[in-house]
Amino acid sequence: MTVMNPERKIQFLEAEEFDVHGDTGSRAGIMERSDFLDAYSEAVAGVVERVSLMVVHLSVKQKVRGRGGSYRDVDGGGSGVIIAPDGYIVTNCHVIEDAASMEVVTYDGTHFIADVVGRDASTDLALVRIGAAGLPAISMGDSSRLRPGQVAIAIGSPLGFQGTVTAGVISALGRSMRSKSGRLIEEVIQTDAALNPGNSGGPLVDSRGRLIGINTAIIQMAQGICFAVPVNTVRRVVAQLFSQGRVVRGFLGISGQTVPLPTRVVRHYNLAQETGVQIMAVVPHSPAEAVGLREGDILLSLGDNRIATVDDIHRFLSGEAIGKKIGLSYLRDWVNLRSTVITPTEYKEE
Numbered sequence: 001m002t003v004m005n006p007e008r009k010i011q012f013l014e015a016e017e018f019d020v021h022g023d024t025g026s027r028a029g030i031m032e033r034s035d036f037l038d039a040y041s042e043a044v045a046g047v048v049e050r051v052s053l054m055v056v057h058l059s060v061k062q063k064v065r066g067r068g069g070s071y072r073d074v075d076g077g078g079s080g081v082i083i084a085p086d087g088y089i090v091t092n093c094h095v096i097e098d099a100a101s102m103e104v105v106t107y108d109g110t111h112f113i114a115d116v117v118g119r120d121a122s123t124d125l126a127l128v129r130i131g132a133a134g135l136p137a138i139s140m141g142d143s144s145r146l147r148p149g150q151v152a153i154a155i156g157s158p159l160g161f162q163g164t165v166t167a168g169v170i171s172a173l174g175r176s177m178r179s180k181s182g183r184l185i186e187e188v189i190q191t192d193a194a195l196n197p198g199n200s201g202g203p204l205v206d207s208r209g210r211l212i213g214i215n216t217a218i219i220q221m222a223q224g225i226c227f228a229v230p231v232n233t234v235r236r237v238v239a240q241l242f243s244q245g246r247v248v249r250g251f252l253g254i255s256g257q258t259v260p261l262p263t264r265v266v267r268h269y270n271l272a273q274e275t276g277v278q279i280m281a282v283v284p285h286s287p288a289e290a291v292g293l294r295e296g297d298i299l300l301s302l303g304d305n306r307i308a309t310v311d312d313i314h315r316f317l318s319g320e321a322i323g324k325k326i327g328l329s330y331l332r333d334w335v336n337l338r339s340t341v342i343t344p345t346e347y348k349e350e
Contacts, residue, residue, distance in 0.1 A: 047153055047209040048165050053136045054082045055202055057105040057157035058091055058114070058128075062098045073100060079156035079202030080104070080128070081211065082137050083238065087112075087130040090238060091201030092216055093119045096126050104130050118241030122249075122347070123185055123233055124216050126201075127241040138203060141210035143189065143230035144311070146170055154193040154215055154226070156202025168193035174258055174310075176280075177217060177227055186257065186310045189213045189228040204228040232311055250317035250344030253286020254279045258309045259298065262334060269337050273308045276300050276331065291328070291340045298331040302342075322346045 060076045078095030082088070089104065096102060102114045112130035119126040153167045172190040191204065195215055204213035213228030240247045256277040266274060276298040282288050299307045302316050303326045321344045329339045 043207050044151075044153060044165075044167050047205060047207065048155060051138060051153075051155055051203065051205055051209050052165075053107045054138045055107065055155050055157070056080045056082065056089060057198075058089075058095055058201065059103045059105065060096055060099045061101045063100045064098070077157075078198055078200040079215070081201075081203040081214070082135050083140075083211075085133060085135050085137050087132045087135060088117070088242070089114070089128050089130065090214060090234060091126050091128060092214065093121050093124045093126045095201045096128065102128065104128070106132075106135070118245040118247075120237050120241065120247045122247070123229055123237050125214065125229060125234060125237045125241075127238055138205075138211045139209070140235060141206055141208075141212045141231050143187075143212055143232045144309075146173055146189065146206075146212060146230075148172055151207045152189075152191045152193050152212070153205050153207075154191070154195060154199060154202060154228075155205070156195070156199035156215065164196070164199070166194040171225070175227065176255065176257060185216075185229060185233075186255065186314075187230055187233065188216075189230055191226050191228060193226060195226045233314070236314065248319035248322075249314075249347045250319070250321040251287065251347035252313070252317065252342065252344055253283035253288040254293065254299075255281045256299065256310055256313070261298070261331075265331065265335060271300065273300070273306050275308045277307050277310055277313060287342050287345055291342050293330070293340075293342075296333070298334070299328065300331065300337075301329045302326055317344060317347075319346075 058078050058080050061073045062076050063071045064074045065071050078091060080089040080091035083090050096116060096119065104112045104114045112132060114128045114130050117127040117129050148170050150170045152170050153165065155165050157164060168191055170189060171192050175188040175190045176186045177188050189204065199215050202215050203211050204215050206212050211231050213230050214234055215226065215228045217227045237247055256279050258275050259278045260275050261271065278298045279293060279295055281295060282293055301307055305312065305316050307313055323343065325341050325343050327339060328342045329337065332338055
């Protein structure tokens with residue numbers, strides 16, 4: 001039988017003496033790791049401290065039609081972010097869909113009745129306003145400069161818990177997902193920053209607290225794959241919702257994705273760009289089908305405007321483009337440069 005010495009004490013290994021590689025006694029290794037983790041924590045915590053002041057909870061009563069044809073009120077809600085000091089808030093369109101009434105709760109617990117300024121189901125974005133002034137407003141980033149692996153922080157009020165935070169990285173860029181209207185939302189940000197019911201409409205921000213996207217969807221049973229509408233799309237849509245209450249856009253009848261062009265093709269045709277937009281699908285009876293565009297064609301220009309990304313097409317297809325004959329150049333089979341004339345129509349939400 002082993003007899004323990006009552007005067008002997010266990011020497012617990014202090015954290016500062018543990019090397020990250022498994023050796024003890026190396027302070028340098030653990031201090032470097034500790035400093036790094038502390039810096040990361042400080043960065044995230046600092047962002048959360050500032051941005052949480054700009055995140056709101058939306059409580060919505062929706063009119064839902066029952067089986068017997070009668071309507072009943074159903075409680076819903078989501079998150080939003082203040083983008084202007086005079087009470088303008090961006091959220092998801094689906095958060096305020098069929099709203100009979102809507103209330104906004106700010107970071108300090110103040111309740112406001114909110115009005116819808118405009119909504120756009122095609123990008124799942126909406127702009128609402130509350131009667132307040134001098135509110136803290138978020139600063140805008142630039143989603144065209146994002147990179148996979150970059151830190152992404154999601155802030156919202158899932159299930160009504162104000163100021164809930166998750167952090168992760170940008171998993172991928174240039175994704176596409178279909179909105180409730182059936183239109184593809186393109187150039188979507190994919191992130192592993194976990195979202196929960198009620199996080200919809202909240203901000204996705206970078207390590208400096210700048211808005212890079214609006215959290216919009218979760219794929220259930222998909223190990224935390226989450227999506228956000230990029231801030232460059234938010235800028236464009238919100239500007240029109242503010243001025244017109246809706247988004248008037250031209251329609252070509254295609255969905256596409258940004259792709260790199262072969263170097264030999266760029267050199268052969270002396271192109272002033274290294275990317276184009278490849279058509280993934282053509283809508284039947286659309287302007288694109290009428291001029292013979294087909295899946296796999298790569299758009300290079302519309303009029304005098306270079307088409308290097310999907311954002312370039314979206315920017316071009318404003319209300320001013322509707323009904324005008326516009327020159328279009330594209331590659332077929334990756335090597336054959338072709339041109340045609342296309343006339344955009346007005347996009348109609350179903």
